[in-house]
Amino acid sequence: MPNYRQMGQTPTKRHTKLSVDASKSFLGEGMAYEHVVTTAGFNRAYSILYHLRPPTRNSRVEFVRNLDIQAAEKLPLRQHHIQSQNLPRSGDPILGRVPMMFNDDLICWRVRPESSQNELYRNGAADEVIFIQQGSGVIETSQGILPYRRGDYVVLPRTTTYRFLPDEIGREDHLVLECMSPVRIPSRYQNEDGQMLLGCPYYERDFHGPVDLATINKEVQTTVLIKDHDRLTRVTMPHHPFDVIGWDGFVYPYTFNAWDFEPLTGTIHLPPPFQQTFECRGFVICTFAPRYLDHHPDAIKVPYAHSNVEADEVLFYVEGQFGSRRGVEQCSMTLHPGGIPHGPHPGTIQASMDATRTDEMAVMFDTERKLFLTQDAMQLDDPKYPLSWLEG
Ligand SMILES: [Fe+2]
The missing domain is CATH 2.60.120.10 (Jelly Rolls)
Incomplete structure (x- = not known):
């Protein structure tokens, strides 16, 4: 993870009450609801989010389908040139993804979407690195609005709920790496104090996190499509999940541009x-x-x-x-x-x-x-x- 960030309201000490206006609060309790996102159990990077409503509220949970990725069979050992520039446009930025290759550690997809992403999406089992071959816009996430542009690696840690809002859907073209382990900055690029070394090929300023929380405080039935491994589940929440009023920590969506x-x-x-x-x-x-x-x-x-x-x-x-x-x-x-x-x-x-x-x-x-x-x-x-x- 790049470095520590903080947005919006957080209490002075973690795991203590963050007060909000009681008249507008869930059940009139006058508090925000803490949500800790951890990696490697409790042992590595984590973030603490503060929601207006408990993030555990679901009004419906339904199985959607299993994704069936078919491996090519009876191939000799040889070099390949996959002309993915010829991939037809189809689907949205999530369901239009076409699997190219895979092993136990990653799945590589290509997507050239033709329609907008109408439903929120979350990968529950893998970090996603989305390389923006063409396109620009913003990604709405539970931790804020993340602008993106051509050449960006967009890194979305697992459990990030998000939606692409491109400037022009017909220009979007992405390479997606679904990474079964957390995506990390190589440790040899960091000094013992956790800062990026002077001699490494990028610096903390080259990494860009969300710019605006754009909190949605609304009781409205909202569905989230969740992928975990090959399974798709649809969860309906009775409120909008982008109800975060503050967060801090090391786990958050960010971009790094390849030209940097x-x-x-x-x-x-x-x-x-x-x-x-x-x-x-x-x-x-x-x-x-x-x-x-x-x-x-x-x-x-x-x-x-x-x-x-x-x-x-x-x-x-x-x-x-x-x-x-x-x-x-x-x-x-x-x-x-x-x-x-x-x-x-x-x-x-x-x-x-x-x-x-x-x-x-x-x-x-x-x-x-x-x-x-x-x-x-x-x-x-x-x-x-x-x-x-x-x-x-
Ligand atoms: Fe090589």
Whole structure:
């Protein structure tokens, strides 16, 4: 989590009464209702929210359906190019998500919504990292209004209730990583006092939390669609859940823009750990931002061919010309699985020698466990990609 934040009203001491106007309070009790959101049991980051009504009030709970993610079958071990730029627009920012690949630690989705999100949504079992490939607007959350823009990683901790309010729904295009473990700042980027190190690729000011609480104080039947693992549940509350008048702590939705990542350059090629942005159990998320290239007089400025024997590597191409790869476009996704080598395309090594800068922007996630492609992803797969390293 980035750092401590506080919004709205909180009592001087935690777990003590926060008084509110008795005439407007729930049951005339004249107090707000504390709600502690914890991670790792009670042992790591947490936040304390103060609601106008108990957050436990439900008037109806109903099973909706199980999501059925179908893995592609009988695939050989090979490189893949998933042309997700060809994904048709469908659904809303939540139910329009199409699964691309998954393992026990994450599910990767792509969504190009065509309709607005009319129902509040909450992921009860996973943190979500939503990369905004295209789009802008605000996300209404229980902890306030979170503005977002192109290039943002929007990090929504599990249990955050939210709704997308884009400026223009037809422009939205997201890469969604559903992360089974909490999404964290790598501990090697922080000093012993918990502050981001001077030498790390971002700073606390690059992380943006909610800007306005926009508290809704209303007895109104409100539904929330909740996802936990493959199950969808609909809960109806007799009041609006955005009734928080204050909160503080380390768990909250925030954004970090990929163009705020400070890339490093050496005299020779620096490997992906230098691009790491987030840390999760079983995988890392990295940002390949526009940067100066290696400056040894004989430096080869595209990555060397390598066998990533203990990782599956996925690149999502955001913008720019990709020096090492031919045939990829914006929103292309490549999966280079462990066990077979991959590397620069023919001609790109020599072509890189005189380059001094790259304008490429890409998001990468590297997983420890094998990734399974979905049948939906295979609809977008370029079958010729594994043979694309042949000369010519
Ligand atoms: Fe690689």
